[in-house]
Amino acid sequence: MLKKLFSDQVNGFWRFHCETQILACKTLFQAVDKLEFVKRNLNSKNILVLSDQGVESTGVVDQLFFGLSVDVSLLSAECEISPINAAIEAGKKGKVDLIVAVGGGSVLDAAKIVAAAIPNALAPEDLWKVQNLPVQPVMLLAIPTTFGTGSECNMITHLKMDNVKRSLNREWLTPPFALLVAEIAETVPSKLRYLAALDAWLHAVEALTLRNEVSPIQQGILKEAIQLLDSNFKSYVNTPDKENSFAIASASSMAGLALNNSRTGLAHALATPFAECMGLPHTESLLPFILPSLRYNWQNIASSFPDESLIKFEQRIKANYLFNAGAIMNNWHFTINAKDVDVMVKTCLDDSVLKKENPMPIEPEGFTELYKVALAQWLI
Ligand SMILES: [Fe+2]
Helix, strand or coil: CCCCCCCEHHHCECCCCCCCEEEEECCHHHHHHHHHHHHHHHCCCCEEEEEEHHHHHCCHHHHHCCCCCCEEEEECCCCCHHHHHHHHHHHHHCCCCEEEEEECHHHHHHHHHHHHHHHHCCCHHHHHHCCCCCCCCCEEEEEECCCCCCHHHCCEEEEEECCEEEEEECHHHCCCEEEEEHHHHHCCCHHHHHHHHHHHHHHHHHHHCCCCCCCHHHHHHHHHHHHHHHHHHHHHHHCCCHHHHHHHHHHHHHHHHHHHHCCCCHHHHHHHHHHHHHCCCHHHHCHHHHHHHHHHHHHHHHHHCCCCCHHHHHHHHHHHCCCCHHHHHCCCCCCECHHHHHHHHHHHHCCHHHHHHCCCCCCHHHHHHHHHHHCHHHEC
16 A cells, blocks of 8 residues: 555545455354355464454354354453453464454454564564564454444554553554454444444544545445435334344445545544543544534535535434434533643644544634533533
């Protein structure tokens, strides 16, 4: 991949990067068959399965590998380093030639690190210091069990170092294969179905409406992702079945692909320091910023939502997407002071790419105002 080559709508240049072969099926029975197909075609002899305790307890790993003798290493749900090191050791010892990661975003992120570290004699932290890997990573097939990050088909990972979660963006982190299984999406717990799919929707909306980093391929994929979410989000959350789960799993990967080619936008930029400051999970931290940031940018994003006025758009988003947000936020019992807001604004200001890509121009006072509006009920 060519480094630092970004689509630039203003200068009439675009690129689209996609390295993952995405396989999608409806049932676990089909997934077993596809797994076997990949394994046979790659001539894989030694498989290492990476998952976490929560996912393993659902029995999904047993169902995927029924009757097969495979090593399973359990990772933590928080991108912690010691289970990753244990998995790297297990991979080296077992001379693995295929890693199958079954889990949420944290497991898939960790699996990317394990796959890269095994053949390169590099510690996980050292991956942050290299641009190019001397040896290609171990072949990785990612099977998501939550449907929001799109980690199964993008080049982004996270690792907790010295108690700080740091992200890394390298093309060699991208899984060569992803396997989406609707039956897995259907069994995700209710709150997680809601929050993860809402995150996927926001990825799609934000990546679609950036100022420069857009391409016709990206726009086509994202418009389809939003269409799938518009038609299936509410039923997936309230009454999941194979059809709506298949649609949401597909949309989540489509939005994940977009993150290889652009980035997230204003709501994510505001939410990231807020999550850090209040110790909230990423998906929850987005909730108060969704409407204020879309409203702020409306003038320059309205063309992506034809036939809708801002009032109509907000009504639809509240009814179709934010119907559970109030109940979740009512469980937040913290307060936020002016100093917290200053710290969060400072983090936003360090994001020079956001300044370039946000649909509307934004100055420091704009961030402060957005925090005040979005977080009014917790401000003291
Ligand atoms: Fe996100």
